[in-house]
Structures are given as structure tokens and as C-alpha cells.
Amino acid sequence: MNRWQVFTNGILKENPVLILVIGLCPTLAVSGSANDAFGMGLAATFVLIASNILISAVRKWTPDQIRIPIFIIIISTFVTIVDYTMHAADPVLYANLGVFVPLIVVNCIILGRAEAFAYKNDVFSSILDGIGMGIGFTLTVTTLGAVREIIGNGTVTLLNYELLNLGEGFKPALIFILPPGAFLVMGFLMAFNRLLIKRKG
């Protein structure tokens, strides 16, 4: 696999959420608005890249039998950094994401990439893999958030700027920003993704 393939792998072919169906809890829970979803995507991407770098750097000194606890300690260190930084930098986002910020530590995507990629490859490839997977996750979760926000609230906000507002005449379907909407949009997003792949190949 060349470097470019390593990078794009996570965005399309092995998209963690849509194809591998992992990391579901944060994906569904924070996608009530595009802003929250994007914040979650960035936080998870940071942890993913940082833990990939460190795990790949120490992989030669990591005993095989206790690698999983070591991965977990490394990951939870970066999660704690994100937790405290987000609390200070953006309290509103922190309150919206709630328990899902510390829960990044059990996000299967991060432990999965540590085990399947960073533990076996050099630091540079691991950075590329982390960025690619991170973009794949962020894109999926933000798309889901944007779709739910448009239908359920008639707006799209990203980084606290209002990008789109369908105005007064639009009657939003509130169910889409409530929990059932997450499952519904996710199901149709997966079906849509499958149709796209089928048409291509």
C-alpha cells in the first residue's frame, strides 16, 4: 500500500462508521447539530493522530502480552488532555457533548487503529492513517449532523457560524433532532452509501 492509499483508505474504502460500522455511539449521540458533530470529529481526530504517533513510536518496546492496557493508557492520556482543553476553550460544546468526551477512550476506531495499524507500521504512515481515518469519521459525523439539523431545525451551524437558514416558512420535522432521527438518518445514509458503491463497481 503506498502512502496515498494509506491516507485515503479511511475516508472511503474503509470508512470507520459507514463500512466498518464501528464508533457508533458517539456518531449517533452527538449528531443532533452539525456544530457538535464537527467538534466531536475534531476531538476524536486529535486523539487518533496523537495516539497513533505514540503507539507507533514505542511499538518496538511494547511487550505483546500487555499491549492492550498500554494502548488504553496512552489513549486515555490524550483523552484527558482533550477533556480539559475543551472544557476551558469551549464550555458550551463541552456541555453539549457531555459524557461523550471522556468516552472517546472507548471509541473502537481509536483502539482499532492502534491495534490494526499503528502497532505494525512506522510513525509517518501512522500519522497519515490517523489523519485519513479522522477525516473519514469527521466527514461522516458532520454530514449526519448537518442532515439532521436541516430537516429537524432548518439551519446548519458550523464553528458557531450560521451557514444556512431555511427561514420562517420552513416547518421542521422535530423528530430528526430527537434520538429516533439519528437511527433513521444513519440507516438511510448506509443504504445510500451502498447504492453509490454498487453503481461505481
Added chain:
Amino acid sequence: MISNDMTWYMIILSALLINNIVLIRFLALCSFFGVSNKLETSIGMGMAVIFVMAIASSASWILWTYLLLPLKLEFLRTATFILVIAALVQLIEMYLRKAMPALYQAMGIYLPLITTNCAVLAVALLIIDYNLGFLNSLIYTIAVAVGYTLAIILFAGIRERINIAPIPEFLKGYPIIFITASLMSMAFLGFSHLFGL
């Protein structure tokens, strides 16, 4: 929101139905979608989750109150809890294999899966966030775990029917499962604001 001045049955109702951990709070989805294809396996998984969750969150409550708080080590919360849970699951597995082989047969294979079950860590963190006392947090934890079991057993029953139903080609597999979960979630949403919770 759960608080100490709620009565025990309100805590149970809130954790079990109104804020159902799977369908409303979106936790433990991996195992919810992963092991719900048969009714039998989902009952086993549910029992294992109740068992582990009760032990794990009592242990993390004690650690938080008597070790991390007095020593001002709050920032170690996430790391401590996840390690405690992982170690506990290992211990429980070893103990069950030795002491209760029948029970181990019934839920042994699900125990390793629970380490990555985000609901266990989430409940351990939530009882700290809600500032619950020990007894209340135990009630809350068990109610949450029973809520998980309820959701996964109902879901497994529906999935066994879906398997023999005619479904459009592009919705087969995961898409239809998510849409089903959406309908179940809608049903549980009907419980919201029950008793003003």
C-alpha cells in the same frame, strides 16, 4: 437528570424507560447491533452486562470517593476507571470459570466483549457527574443495565422476524436494522416527561 433527592422508583423509571441507555442515550450500540441477532445470545449478554455493570460502578464509586477525591487526582478519572473495568472483567471471568462453571458457560463468552462496552464506563462516569450516594448509584446502575437488557431482548425478537420478511435489496442488513431501532426509539420517546421527569 438524576439527583440524590429523587426517590428510588423515580430513579429506576428514569434509567429504565425515560432515558433508556441504548435507545435514547446512544450507549452500548456496538453490542446492541452486534449480538442481537438471536434471542438467546441477547439474554446472555444482558445478564452479563447487569452483573459487570453493578460491580464495576460500585468499584469506581469507591475509588473515586475514597482515593481520587481526597488525593485531588480528579484528572486521572478516565484512565483509572477504564483500567479498573478492564481488570475487573478479567478477574470476574477467572473467578467464574473456577467457581461457577455453569454460569461461566452461560455468559463467559460475553465478558470480554463488555470491556469495550462504552455503557459500563459511561455509567461509572455518570454516577460521579450526578453526585449520587452509594445506594442511589447502585440502584441507578442496575436500572440502567436492566434497561439495556430490555432493549436488546425486544430488539432481538424483532430481528428474528425481520430475517424472514421480504425487504428491498438496498435496505437489507444494517440499514433496515437501523430503521427498526429508530422505530423502537420513537416508542421509548413516548415515555418522556412521564411524571415530569
